[in-house]
Amino acid sequence: MAATLTLDRQRLVMIGGKGGVGKTTTAAAIALRYASQGHRTLILSSDPAPSLSDIFETPLKDTPTPVPGIPGLSGMEISSREVLKRWKERFGPEIYEVVSSFAKVDYDFVEYIGTAPGIEEEYMLNYIMEQVQSGAYDRVVWDTAPAGHTLRLLQLPGVFLDHLEAATKFYMNLYSTFDKLKASVKLQGGKRTLLEIIAGWRELSRQVINFIRDPENVANLLVTIPEALGVRQTERIVRELEENGLSVHAMVVNYVIANADCDFHRRRQAMQRRYWKILKERYGRKIPLIATPLSAEEIKGVAQIRRFGEILFMNGSVW
Ligand SMILES: Nc1ncnc2c1ncn2[C@@H]1O[C@H](COP(=O)(O)OP(=O)(O)OP(=O)(O)O)[C@@H](O)[C@H]1O
Ligand SMILES: [Mg+2]
Incomplete structure (x- = not known):
């Protein structure tokens, strides 16, 4: 049966993975879903090159700012400085x-x-924990910087x-x-x-x-791609997370070719399926793996992010 994402109780969702795999897109989709369920939600990015402002088409600052047009959602981009x-x-x-x-x-x-x-x-961790425990939000979604940086955090x-x-x-x-x-x-x-x-x-x-390690508080999500590089980096990240006492709550395998209708896409899909199988065999027994489709357009703006969220949460894995 295809996996779906369940995130019912954790108050902090951390989204990690290598550069460019869809972390910010996933974070935004989760935050939008929480807000639409009536949770007071904060989405925050600690990426040195954040893109939340682009997605929500509103300038975000280094303090929580309500996102216009989306009741219940605040966002912030916090820099090391x-x-x-x-x-x-x-x-x-x-x-x-x-x-x-x-x-x-x-x-x-x-x-x-x-x-x-x-x-x-x-202090980044401390700051984020404070946001979660402040009582101002029911849910905090943390779009972390690309992998290396996040591991340093831990x-x-x-x-x-x-x-x-x-x-x-x-x-x-x-x-x-x-x-x-x-x-x-x-x-x-x-x-x-x-x-x-x-x-x-x-x-x-x-x-x-201790807070970050407690799966009751924190859901750790990994985003990856069905390619050799994605598999290798996922192995490394999962190992390093485990060495630091953190478990992975779910894995989003992004950019999969759901419908291949030409030779180019059939070949690409066959390649992806090989790596999907490896990921599935390696991690599928312990954690849900959700394959999300490559869309023809870049995923930009609230309407498209919501659609991406429907796949994550409702339709579930396309493979
Ligand atoms: N499934 C998808 N289909 C099509 N485009 C996608 C998909 N997922 C993400 N994108 C696009 O790919 C680009 C990178 O996505 P995103 O910014 O979410 O990645 P990221 O992991 O946050 O990258 P970075 O490591 O640079 O922060 C964006 O332009 C986004 O719109
Ligand atoms: Mg990003």
Whole structure:
């Protein structure tokens, strides 16, 4: 029986896959469907080259903005720069206060910490979790950047804390009283010690990772294509997701030739079916695979996205 997409309870849907396979199209179709079911929905893109604004034909900003003409749907495109800015606003003063309490540093130190690997990734996840837990939306659909970037998102959180800790220890060691300081330095006027503050940041990091890993909260969707490259990259992404404790909820196999009526398309379809079979054998027992057809036109604008959504959710896999 052909598979269909079921996304009933998860409040966050993450859409990943390699470049150009139809991630944004899939994300938009899911968001439109949620909104039409009466869910308060936020679609957000963290792609450095986002295209949600094009699809919805409205300029989206780095804060949630209602999409005109679609009740219940807001959209936003968030850049790394904005994520870092928010991180600095939230943690900058605390970091500065901690470090300047035992070392002579100026506020640029916060900028330096901001360049640590993993900060942007950590905070992106944190920001998205906050959106889901804010109560402002019933559903959040996250159109992630092409694969490599998304995997970085999952691998790096926590790295920045190591970096911060190392930098802090370095400064403390300059004063060669690390052990004493570590336990006793308190924020000016504050009650927490340095160790407690760093432990608090670690706890935040742990919460974000646990949240992202919980299939009750998060549905992880992979979009791919029935070609050698698609199969190879899917293997890699699934493996890396699993290594990071994430499972795949469903796989969308896009651009399939549903009706071949000439030699060119018959050959292409035969090629695609070989790779479809490989994907089906490898993953079909565990997760639904939904084949979505290549349409003659690019899928642009709300009406066409809705049609794509009908295939995903109602008609189901065309193969
Ligand atoms: N099934 C389809 N049939 C025809 N055109 C499609 C189909 N799916 C997507 N497209 C078109 O292919 C292009 C790429 O799709 P989309 O932007 O959704 O991919 P993406 O994975 O988000 O790409 P990127 O990695 O660059 O963000 C778009 O112009 C879209 O309209
Ligand atoms: Mg995209």
